[in-house]
Amino acid sequence: MKKINVGILGAAGYTGGELIRLLINHPEVNIVFVNSESNAGNKVYDVHEGLLGETDLEFTSEMPFDKVDVVFFCFGHGKSEAFLKEHDIPAGVKIIDMAQDFRIAAPTHDYVYGLPEIHRAQIAACQHLANPGCFATCIQLGLLPAAKAGLLIHDISVNAITGSTGAGQKPAATTHFSWRSDNFSVYKLFTHQHLHEICQSLNELRPASAPHVVDTLDEGFNAEGITVDFIPYRGDFARGIFCTEVITLDQPAVESDIVALYKSFYEGAAFTHYSDKALDLKQVVNTNKALVHVEVFGRKIVVTSIIDNLLKGAVGQAVQNMNIMFGIDERAGLRLKATAF
Numbered sequence: 001m002k003k004i005n006v007g008i009l010g011a012a013g014y015t016g017g018e019l020i021r022l023l024i025n026h027p028e029v030n031i032v033f034v035n036s037e038s039n040a041g042n043k044v045y046d047v048h049e050g051l052l053g054e055t056d057l058e059f060t061s062e063m064p065f066d067k068v069d070v071v072f073f074c075f076g077h078g079k080s081e082a083f084l085k086e087h088d089i090p091a092g093v094k095i096i097d098m099a100q101d102f103r104i105a106a107p108t109h110d111y112v113y114g115l116p117e118i119h120r121a122q123i124a125a126c127q128h129l130a131n132p133g134c135f136a137t138c139i140q141l142g143l144l145p146a147a148k149a150g151l152l153i154h155d156i157s158v159n160a161i162t163g164s165t166g167a168g169q170k171p172a173a174t175t176h177f178s179w180r181s182d183n184f185s186v187y188k189l190f191t192h193q194h195l196h197e198i199c200q201s202l203n204e205l206r207p208a209s210a211p212h213v214v215d216t217l218d219e220g221f222n223a224e225g226i227t228v229d230f231i232p233y234r235g236d237f238a239r240g241i242f243c244t245e246v247i248t249l250d251q252p253a254v255e256s257d258i259v260a261l262y263k264s265f266y267e268g269a270a271f272t273h274y275s276d277k278a279l280d281l282k283q284v285v286n287t288n289k290a291l292v293h294v295e296v297f298g299r300k301i302v303v304t305s306i307i308d309n310l311l312k313g314a315v316g317q318a319v320q321n322m323n324i325m326f327g328i329d330e331r332a333g334l335r336l337k338a339t340a341f
Contacts, residue, residue, distance in 0.1 A: 003030040004070060005067060005069045006032060006069070007033045007034075009083070011036050011074055012039050014310060015074045017048035017050070018316075020057065024054060026319070029333065033067075040059050043058055043059075044058065044059060070325070071094070072315075074315075077101065079101075091127075095127070095129065096129045097129065098131050100193060100196075103133070103197045103200075111126075113130055113201070116320060118204070123321055126325065132313075133197060134194075134314055135194040136197045137307060138312075139198055139230070139245065141290045141292055142303040142304070143202060144205055145262045146301065146303070148265065151301070153226070153250065158228055160243035161241070162232065187234060188232055189232070193217070196217060196218075198230075199213045211226045212226070214227050239286075239310055240309060241308075246301070249299045251299065252298045259294060272289070273289065275292065278304070283306065284308050286336055287316075288311045289312060290305060
């Protein structure tokens, strides 16, 4: 079988490095070019030092789109749309965009929102894909089974903590070691940009009889419907997202019923698994897995969900989507193992 020829744009950041790490070991992939204007001519391992001894690939300023089957956009938010206005990519080349530019459905584009747990058929048929955000992936996987069952009838409380790699590779005041170490802080409370795509998916799955999930970034807290009250935190670790969601019902729930609901929803999912035990973040770090756990306290359902923000929250999910788009084994190149202890 012919290998998938891949190009990577914006490859010098954290997501670019992780994507290269996955694809150089992918049995069905040939990396044609790794683009970075500022690093052209340098070895990939000069920037992504963990790849020393793994690859001799060099960064290039060239973008030979006619030689690839798919191109990954590892740009910062807002740059993908601008890039496409200035460059022509052949119609036959698939695009997987890691930024948020095309995650919200609109008549102006044909990008499919790439969450395999709910959009597998659309992903398999699409030419252009918008890869979900990291917080959005973790939070949705905790809420989607309840949304489909019509259990989201009151405002949802969400707290999630992310590692420092979630802020990207460019240094900032809140990412350097002396500030982040032994520290904990809140940011973008109730206003995180991933709320757009979270609300989009919850409204897509909810029954018509269930309340509309209000996107407070667009409609405000006074609009009719329920809200996702999301408080993000910065953690003093490098990678991973640990999320808790509290769902309030009108009547007490039976825990075994809720557990059965979640197990059924994710039955057959390649990387999302229900855990009968409480979760620890290290179960998913360095893997493409998402783990979900629920407990019931009367009318309250407490959901815990965890992912690696750079893998299932970014490039791991992007490779999973690429596999689906090209009709190959969904797990190809992603059989990664968590730390044993």
